Amino acid sequence: MTADVTTTLPPVPAGSGATGLAELQARDITAWFGDRKVLDRVSLTMPAGGITALIGPSGCGKSTFLRILNRMHELVPSAQLAGEVLLDGEDIYDPAKRLIDARRSIGMVFQKPNPFPAMSIRENVLAGLKLTGTKADRSTKDELVESCLRKGGLWTEVKDRLDAPGGGLSGGQQQRLCIARSLAIKPRVLLMDEPCSALDPTSTRVIEETMLELAQEVTIVIVTHNMQQAARVSSECAFFLAAHGQPGVIVEHGETRAMFENPQDQRTSDYVHGRFG
Ligand SMILES: Nc1ncnc2c1ncn2[C@@H]1O[C@H](COP(=O)(O)OP(=O)(O)O)[C@@H](O)[C@H]1O
Numbered sequence: 001m002t003a004d005v006t007t008t009l010p011p012v013p014a015g016s017g018a019t020g021l022a023e024l025q026a027r028d029i030t031a032w033f034g035d036r037k038v039l040d041r042v043s044l045t046m047p048a049g050g051i052t053a054l055i056g057p058s059g060c061g062k063s064t065f066l067r068i069l070n071r072m073h074e075l076v077p078s079a080q081l082a083g084e085v086l087l088d089g090e091d092i093y094d095p096a097k098r099l100i101d102a103r104r105s106i107g108m109v110f111q112k113p114n115p116f117p118a119m120s121i122r123e124n125v126l127a128g129l130k131l132t133g134t135k136a137d138r139s140t141k142d143e144l145v146e147s148c149l150r151k152g153g154l155w156t157e158v159k160d161r162l163d164a165p166g167g168g169l170s171g172g173q174q175q176r177l178c179i180a181r182s183l184a185i186k187p188r189v190l191l192m193d194e195p196c197s198a199l200d201p202t203s204t205r206v207i208e209e210t211m212l213e214l215a216q217e218v219t220i221v222i223v224t225h226n227m228q229q230a231a232r233v234s235s236e237c238a239f240f241l242a243a244h245g246q247p248g249v250i251v252e253h254g255e256t257r258a259m260f261e262n263p264q265d266q267r268t269s270d271y272v273h274g275r276f277g
């Protein structure tokens with residue numbers, strides 16, 4: 001697996017390489033699958049450099065909301081959407097904008113680690129370059145592999161076996177490899193959908209530490225069912241809820257500490273204290 005990563009898409013156009021911390025803002029997001037409305041006018045600002053946790057019971061639309069934030073919702077044939085998503089004030093759904101630009105700027109890590117199992121650790125990290133049409137020479141790639149694996153909290157564990165298959169790593173290592181892979185295309189936002197729910201507590205802590213470090217350079221949005229995790233890592237929290245047969249809404253959002261210590265809505269209080277969900 002030493003094949004060179006080659007360009008399959010036009011090179012990155014000038015002016016689209018914005019860097020620095022970015023705010024993500026969802027405005028009046030309503031989403032449907034077929035006739036079924038699953039989110040109703042959800043608005044949320046996810047501050048630049050913050051870690052925003054999306055919490056709430058299963059089925060209330062958290063994953064759907066997350067997928068809308070990087071234009072993955074539209075991959076579902078029956079899916080529809082209204083509202084706006086602004087990255088640093090620019091609508092990612094603007095018809096003049098390319099899908100690939102949204103995906104490049106807004107990365108995603110899933111619940112189940114999904115490295116390319118037969119690809120080497122090194123090639124896994126570099127895989128996104130090919131998809132986004134980014135060219136790099138060998139030494140640039142070497143530096144990128146090291147810096148992304150360091151940021152992903154995996155470098156010291158894998159630096160002597162970069163050519164070993166990604167599928168040979170433990171679950172927690174695979175998830176950190178997926179984080180490193182996301183970082184290689186220098187996203188401005190990282191979306192994480194229950195990234196630790198398949199992992200043991202030790203791996204979970206390593207990933208949480210990694211997230212806290214990463215927040216210095218990328219805005220993070222994480223879905224979690226683990227209230228301790230939300231309290232440990234997030235700066236802001238949004239509580240989603242769907243009443244029976246109704247679409248999901250945000251009941252309350254704000255600073256994590258306030259949400260946990262002094263929630264304004266009784267339903268938030270009941271949820272964060274584990275009384276339902
Ligand atoms: N691809 C899909 N097709 C149809 N309905 C879906 C699809 N994905 C999710 N849903 C429905 O949308 C609602 C919200 O789901 P989801 O966003 O996965 O919630 P959560 O992540 O909070 O558990 C649920 O009722 C779910 O059944």
Ligand SMILES: [Mg+2]
Nearest residue numbers: 062063064223
């Ligand atoms: Mg979900």
